[in-house]
């Protein structure tokens with residue numbers, strides 16, 4: 001089968017003629033993933049017609065919205081779950097290196113978009129903010145010191161500082177140090193090249209640009225109900241217009257299921273054998289949001305702690321400065337919870353509807369292996385406002401209940417997949433599932449998610465369109481958008497420096513140049 005993106009399609013620049021019910025590409029869902037993939041495809045192949053369906057009446061209203069995620073530009077500068085401790089006490093930083101590199105790729109692509117005026121005002125979606133890790137207790141202090149000693153020698157983490165000194169900590173994180181006992185064993189690392197990203201604003205900017213292109217159509221309040229193979233190998237996507245209740249079928253050569261938590265249910269409908277054995281485990285979240293401007297003004301950092309023993313990586317507590325729509329805010333959390341919904345605006349029936357004969361065994365096996373996680377979530381759901389305040393006071397000892405209000409975060413659906421040994425395993429990362437012929441792909445899972453969306457989508461294109469992705473034309477355009485493409489920022493210090501300098505200048509970031 002020849003996709004619109006196959007190597008012998010020479011119609012670059014000439015819009016393909018399509019009937020009203022045909023498109024080259026269908027993107028399901030209007031979050032950061034579809035926005036990124038749509039923009040990449042439009043740049044690489046401007047003649048492709050793209051139709052995007054979103055069930056809500058606005059874009060970026062699920063996980064990609066600013067308050068539904070933490071807005072951390074995940075680059076492994078502060079997240080301790082990306083640097084696990086080995087049994088011998090040493091610290092494994094290999095995952096941190098991969099995530100830091102992937103975030104540089106995202107910044108390169110966003111810089112290209114700004115430089116070429118595809119999107120404007122980088123300060124509306126990305127800002128510099130120090131990233132810090134903060135721990136208490138002897139074991140955690142030893143871990144953080146070792147982590148720092150391992151990371152400081154790698155150029156990706158140059159500029160990271162470490163201290164156990166309360167006087168220095170008072171300068172770095174005054175709000176966290178207020179009311180602490182002088183003999184508390186504390187430690188922190190700080191690095192100034194961290195970022196706060198408003199993925200909602202970025203997604204909206206990307207869709208604004210995309211919808212100005214002649215071959216791109218965005219249909220809001222349109223819910224995808226079914227996906228099936230046509231006899232010619234293309235995909236028939238059935239969509240319900242939620243305003244008129246009318247259904248329509250659109251046919252496309254390539255479909256991306258970027259429906260966030262809703263992706264699993266749609267992937268199952270496609271019937272592709274590669275989807276068999278996948279399940280989903282929903283985890284909901286809440287934040288405490290500070291309402292007192294004086295408290296907000298006393299903190300300027302993203303400070304990540306260590307997850308409690310037995311708790312999942314997504315429950316790492318953090319106290320974060322956010323800048324949303326030009327306003328500085330402060331959030332603490334997340335508090336995890338359990339709900340059977342796969343989307344914040346989803347249905348209680350999502351989880352039961354996702355259980356099929358082919359995934360029941362992996363789901364049960366993953367459930368049996370993760371009883372501590374289930375217990376943890378049950379405890380989190382049962383938390384009272386006082387329990388939440390107590391958790392906050394570990395980070396802000398002087399916190400007062402009246403200064404904080406509860407905010408519901410986005411819904412995550414963790415991936416469950418088949419496993420030879422255990423029957424099924426629960427994963428905390430993201431997973432692209434695609435058909436053997438590359439004509440349909442879905443993104444499952446949540447983390448590190450939005451921050452690494454550009455690398456995920458570049459990899460997805462290479463996987464779904466392997467021939468096209470080898471052509472000189474494709475490679476040259478990709479290098480224009482991501483100049484480090486094909487080289488390793490992690491292995492090449494000079495390349496890392498140049499890349500960071502360019503991105504910092506275009507995205508108007510501070511802190512980067514001093515640290516490289």
Ligand SMILES: Cc1cc2nc3c(=O)[nH]c(=O)nc-3n(C[C@H](O)[C@H](O)[C@H](O)COP(=O)(O)OP(=O)(O)OC[C@H]3O[C@@H](n4cnc5c(N)ncnc54)[C@H](O)[C@@H]3O)c2cc1C
Nearest residue numbers: 029031032033055062063064070072224260262449450451
């Ligand atoms: C609590 C929390 C904190 C997080 N913190 C961070 C962070 O700090 N940094 C980071 O990088 N990432 C973070 N993430 C992850 C990040 O938010 C996600 O990776 C990212 O937003 C996923 O984007 P998406 O486009 O796949 O999904 P979404 O943004 O959820 O978009 C999917 C869209 O598909 C639509 N849809 C669903 N079903 C259908 C259907 N049948 N038909 C049509 N449309 C449909 C939905 O309405 C939605 O608009 C966090 C996530 C959560 C939940």
